[in-house]
Amino acid sequence: MNIDKLSQSIGKTIEIKGWVYRMRESKDIIFIVVRDSNDVVQCTIKSDNKDFEKAKSLTMESSVIIKGSVVEDKRAPTGFELKISSLEPVHIAERYPITKDQSPEFLMDVRHLWLRSRQLTAAMKVRHTVVGAIHKFFRDRGYYEFDPPIFQPSQCEGGATLFQVKYFDDVTYLSQSWQLYAEAAVFALEKVYDMSPTFRAERSKTSRHLAEFWMAEMEAAWMELHEVTEVAKDEVRFIIQEVLKHNKKELEILGQDVKKLEEMVKKPFPTITYTQALEILSKKESQKMEWGKDLRTIEEDLLMKHFDTPVVVTNYPKEIMAFYKPRDPKDPKTALCFDMLAPEGYGEIIGGSQRDTDIKALSESLKKMGEKPENYGWYLDLRRYGSVPHSGYGLGVERVVAWLCKLENIKDAIAFPRTQRRFKP
Ligand code: ATP
C-alpha cells in the first residue's frame, strides 16, 4: 500500500514497501520512519517481536517490507503510526554518504542519491505536472506535436552559445531551439508544439542558466504578436492551475505559498512595452537606462518589484534582437517580439516573436551577425512558397519549475543538471 493512503486504513493490517528514512532505537522499542515515493510514516517494533533483531540490523536507506496495523497516535509526526507485526529487510544499505548539513557541491557529486531527498522528489513531481500540463494545453487546442532534429547545421540564438559536435567526418551543432524547423512545419500542420532538449554553452554562472535544458515551444501560422502573447498567458495560467490541482503537498514541502499562487492565477497578466518598462525603471526605481540596451537580470528584477503576476514585455529594440524578429511597422526602432517575466526575481520564462517574412530584411540581419545567408537557404525558401504571417515562442521548463517551486537555483528543477562547471554524474 502507498504510505499516503495509510490514514484511510486506521485499525487495519496492511503491508508497505519502502526505505528507511530515519531510525531511533531504545532497549525495548525501535522507531523506524519509512518513506516511499508518496510520504513517510513512523513504524514501531517491540523487543518481543520475532523480527526485532532484523529491525536492529537496518541502516539508513535500507529497503524493507513491513506488515502491521495502522493505529492513531497523537505523538507520531503524522498523527498515526504503523505497529509492526513482521518486517523483512530487502537490502541492508551500506553506510549512507549523505548526512546533515552537507555542502551543495557534495550533494551535486552524489546527485544520484540526493534525488531521494524530499525537496528533489517534490520538485520532480511538480515538473511532471508542468510537462503534462504543457502537452494537454496544446493538444486540447488542436496543436500537433512536432519533433525537431537535435543535430542542426546552423545557429538560431547566437553563435556564442553553440555546442559543436563531431559528426562523422564533419562537424555540426546541438539544437539551441526548434524554431527554424517549426517554421517549416507550420506550412503543413499550421499549429505545432514540442518539448525537447535544448543546449546552450552558457558561460555566465547565474542561477537561471543551464547548459542543457528543456524548452517547450509553439509555432502557429496566421498568428500575430498580439495573439501569440495571449496564448502564452493562457498556457502559463493553465500550468499554474494544474500544479495547484495536483501538487499542493509538494508546494508546501518546498516552502511555496499556495494561497499566493491561487490569488495570482485569478488576476490578469499585464502586457507592457519595453519603452514602458524603461519608464517604470526610471520613475519608480530611479534606474536610468539607455534606450536600446537589453534588460539585464538586475533590471528585470527591479521592474518585477512592481508586479505580482507574470508580465509580458513587447517591442524590444530591433537592433539587439535575433535575426528572425521583424521590425514593427508602427514603431520601426522596435521588433514584434516579447518576453514573459515571472515575479519575485525569477526573470524571463518565455521568449517569443512574430517571424520576419521579408527575405531581404532577413538576409541583411544575417549578414550583420556575420552569417552567410546561403547557409540559411532552406529557411529563406519558406518565404518563397505561400508565405504567411506566423509567430511562436519558447518556454523554459526549468525556469517555470524553479519559479513555481520557489527554488533558489534552477539546478534543482532538473534531475541531473548540466552547467559549465558540471556534467557528471
Ligand atoms: P536569457 O536572456 O535569460 O538568457 P534568452 O533570451 O536567451 O534568455 P530565449 O532564447 O528567448 O532565451 O529562450 C526561450 C526561453 O528558454 C527563455 O525564456 C528561458 O525560459 C529558457 N532559457 C533560455 N536559455 C536558458 C538556459 N540557459 N537555461 C535554462 N532555460 C533557458
Ligand code: MG
Ligand atoms: Mg540566453
